[in-house]
Amino acid sequence: MKPGDILPPEEKTFSATDLVMYAGATWDWHRLHHDKDFAQGMGLPAAVIDGQIYGALFAKQATTWLGPRWFVQKQTFRMRAMAFAGDTLRTVGEVGTVGGDGFVELDQKIMKGEVIIAEATTEVRRLP
Secondary structure (H helix, E strand, O other): OOOOOEOOOEEEEOOHHHHHHHHHHHOOOOHHHOOHHHHHHOOOOOOEOOOHHHHHHHHHHHHHHHOOOEEEEEEEEEEOOOOEOOOEEEEEEEEEEEOOOOEEEEEEEEEEOOEEEEEEEEEEEEOO
16 A cells, blocks of 8 residues: 555445435434425525535545454545535545554545545554
């Protein structure tokens, strides 16, 4: 593993059902994330994908690629655009920094087509 190595991309289309299940799992029941009529009443095309999902997508890509002996130690991300029920999001990334002590920093993005939805730096560490 070296800086610049590309992570396998992952894609997910988020249905309204996915958003309701996520709301139930996280106890985040704001209507904006599951009620299409409410979202449309605010001028949006559909229910808004909860930003917390982005962190989960970044962590999933990292740990799927690296395997069970790695864990997310720290993650920072910034949301850049909105995504909605029915959208297909693609998580992409590359290795940024590789430390000699089992530390790797990943630079990741969530894309909707060519639009950047969120960007992250995810620090992962290998278990001894």
